[in-house]
Amino acid sequence: MEQLKSFSQYILQIGYKYGLHSVYEDFLEMVVCALSLGTKEGRYHEIVRNYEKSDAYLMAEAFGALVQEMDNNGEGLKDVFGDFYMEYISHGHNGQFFTPEPVCEMMARILNPAGFGERVADCCCGSGRMLLAAAKISGDSLFFGADVDRTCAMMCVINLCLNGLLGEVCWLDTLMNRFYTGWRIELHPEKGVPYIREITEAESYLILKLPEKKQETIVKQVPKAGISQQLLFEF
Structure with a gap:
């Protein structure tokens, strides 16, 4: 089985094709839908239809990489999102340095x-x-x-x-x-x-x-x- 890339590598790869800001927003909303345990399935499919099948699979792999990195060697409570957001999305816009x-x-x-x-x-x-x-x-x-x-x-x-x-x-x-x-x-x-x-x-x-x-x-x-x-x- 191919080893997972880092979370940021997956999002950057998909973002190069569709636009990084929109991909990141879509990814976050898809994860919220997935963690809603079936109550937001309609919205999930509405978002994923905007991506080619291979890229939708990459989104799933990005989620796997995210969970792995957030595990933080069993300690958890690591803010992977915040680091990615500051480096690639906000660039400090509106003072968004966490x-x-x-x-x-x-x-x-x-x-x-x-x-x-x-x-x-x-x-x-x-x-x-x-x-x-x-x-x-x-x-x-x-x-x-x-x-x-x-x-x-x-x-x-x-x-x-x-x-x-x-x-x-x-x-x-x-x-x-x-x-x-x-x-x-x-x-x-x-x-x-x-x-x-x-x-x-x-x-x-x-x-x-x-x-x-x-x-x-x-x-x-x-x-x-x-x-x-x-x-x-x-x-």
């Missing part, structure tokens, strides 16, 4: 070296590496992430699910309290394994449930553009 993993681990230990509480959240989660760092201290917590960038939100929810971490990730503008899409990572009621379930705004724990008038007041006070910073906190 915090280095060793710094994330140091920050998590400074915040709570004895372990986090029942729930841990990052309101600007990027690829989720701050949450992965927190999981190294307390993997039994529930993990919540939000990001204004859809690609980042998808990277985060996959990172959590493939590492067996439960919680919620939203494509969400936390400054404007504007919800776009959300996913919950739960244990499947029949199979008993972590899977991804798409949720509505009403189901989300991350969207603020504010009275309409108060919401309007807050929106007026928030500047149209600004720099946000990764935060890690319990709630």
